[in-house]
Amino acid sequence: MRRLRNDLPYTFRPPIWRSWFRPIGLWANRRILDRKYRISKLEEEGFELIHELVERGDAVILAPNHADHADPHVMLEMGGRCRLPLHFMAAREVFEISDRAAWALQSMGVFSVDRDGPDMSAIKTAMNLLQNGKPLVMYPEGEIYHHHERLDPLHEGVASILLKVASKLPEGKRAWLVPVGMRFRHDPSVEATFPERLSRLEDRIGWTPKPSMSVNDRILRLGSGILSLKETEFLGEAGSGPLQDRLTTLCEKLLEEVEGKHGSDPRATTPPERVRAQRYRIRKRLLDEKEPPSEQQRMELFDDLDRVFAALQAHSYIGDYLLENPTLDRHGETVMKLEEDLFDFPEYPTTRIAHVIAGEPLNVSQMLAEGELPAKGGAGVLTATLEERLNQILAKI
Template sequence: MRRLRNDLPYTFRPPKPRGWFRRLGLWANDLYLRRKFGVSRLDDQGFEKVRELSRAGHAILLAPNHADHSDPHVMVSLVAKQGMHSHFMAAREVFEVSKTASWALESMGVFSVDRDGPDLSAIKTAISLLEKTSDPLVIYPEGEIYHHHERLDPLHEGVASILLKAAGRLENGKEAYLVPVGIRFRHDPEVEETFSDRLSKLEDRIGWTPKPSMPVDDRILRLGTGLLGLKEMEYLGEAGRGNIQDRLATICESLLSEVESRLGKDAKSLSAPERVRALRYRIRRRLLDAERPPTFIERDGLLDDLDRAFTALQAHSYIGDYFLAERTLDRRAETIMKLEEDLLGFPNYPTPRTARVNAGEPIPVSKMLAAGELPAKGGAGELTRLLEAKLASLLVAS
């Protein structure tokens, strides 16, 4: 996960697809997949059904899990492989890297969303695209990248809510479909040879003497526990004891409760990601208050609270038993990549990977509404639970 200490005003970036740039972008996208992310092969199934629905003129929302930075590039390639264009909803932060990046994203049919607040422009754009085109719209219901492909984080209801609203506006026989998409990455066995040197760099990064003679699994656990202890010392004043999962839950809850004690708690936000989003929204709204700007001291405190919220989400993103339960090659690789991102800013992809992508059976939302299987109002939670169950089964099968 990348640190977000963004106090800039938000400007919505709409999709402005340009045909000539899309053709160039597809070529660059495939090159980027191989060279930057090490994805040398795409194994996919189920996208023929998506193509059939698109050609029939229906509204399609693709909802993949989101565990790797290359996920959007994978989806662009697979949708294009079926002869379709795609639209994406993407976090505002990727548009704010540079003006060139923003222009390129818009030209590829990507539009921004502020994940920390009610972004009505993004919601209206998504609904409009579903209503007016049959090009698949891609939205990641997990919201964040957590680097654990075999476990889903709780899904946001926004995806289901958008599709339900769009379904109510469709005319002339056009129907709405929600398609779960499971993405899993398989690492080439040669990645194991890179583990020792990469762990040495991480150990050196925090001032430890590298231990290349220690078994890899022990080094991963030692490093992860050490990082957790550093964060506990930084925010709680002492390193915790007990199992890792309990310690992660404790620091997450302590940080969120501390910030909420100052800024208030949103009664509707129950999970850690929801609480973090609510806090980031309140903090940024206060930081950007033009009528009553914060003092320098208050501003520093608000930025510190952004860091606390980030650390809480970071702790939440580590599943204590994920690596311990099954110490497979892929889980070793994913855990090291996650540690690299947290310590070095971005993970490494040193050897080839295969992306296995399974588009599940499309969920006929319009038909379910017509049959009374989904309520027109208040059905987002039920549809989200259905999507979550189908996504989880796809990840197991991949």
């Protein structure tokens, strides 16, 4: 999870499909999967049916869980393997890394979305693509949380867009929502990397490394220590009690503090929704041209961005995830998550296998026609169904 501490005005980046560039992009993507994300093997299942739906010109959204930075690269590889002209909706921040990267992304059918505000350009682009039979990949979790076996609550945006498209399709065309489960398994050799990586993390916060402790105890001790630092930074003192209670308390107090300054959005109920609402309000104030903030006010606004970022970090850690089942993969995921939070990006020191399963497509057009989805409030019902299907897939990967 990366810090979003900027005041750049948002510029929508549309997809600009360049057929001549696609083979180059797919080749480069495979190298990224191999060299950066260490994906040695990609096992897939269920994509044959998706190809058939796309060939018919139906509207298809693929909705994967989002647990790793390699996720979109895996899906792009799947598009190349299965001859699917996949388009992607991606966070605006990936386009702001460099103009060259933005050009390459747009050439491969990727377009931007401002997750913190009503981005009508992104919504209209998504709908146009779907109505023209172009399959679209959208991540309903929105953020990368690094816990592959648990979903975070899904946003309703994916369902909402597809329902709008379903009502506009011509006779004979249908709208489909495809749950896609993704899981990354580490090579057993990753276990040998934990002691040194945990020592670097302990050293990063000023602790003397404890290589004699078990990996599990070191991870939990380190997590509690980092949480104490964050509690002291923002609340003035370290908390006590169960880890999950402390994480929830930190998240809630930080959000309440920022909402007390900038107001709250009654439609935002989950922590991620509340964070996005606050980022939108804060950035809007930072970019106010009629009454630009003073330098002191700018500093305070950036501090509030840091608070909501810390709140989202606290929300993203599941206190019992490692305790419930301390497997090699959960150890690996948690160490990577800690590395990202302390060093800005995780390590991928050993090879991994990516498992991707496309579940049975949900015939949204038929669900609407038969009354399974109500005319109003259908996005909530469809999102709940998607969440159930994704959980079923993750349970069997």
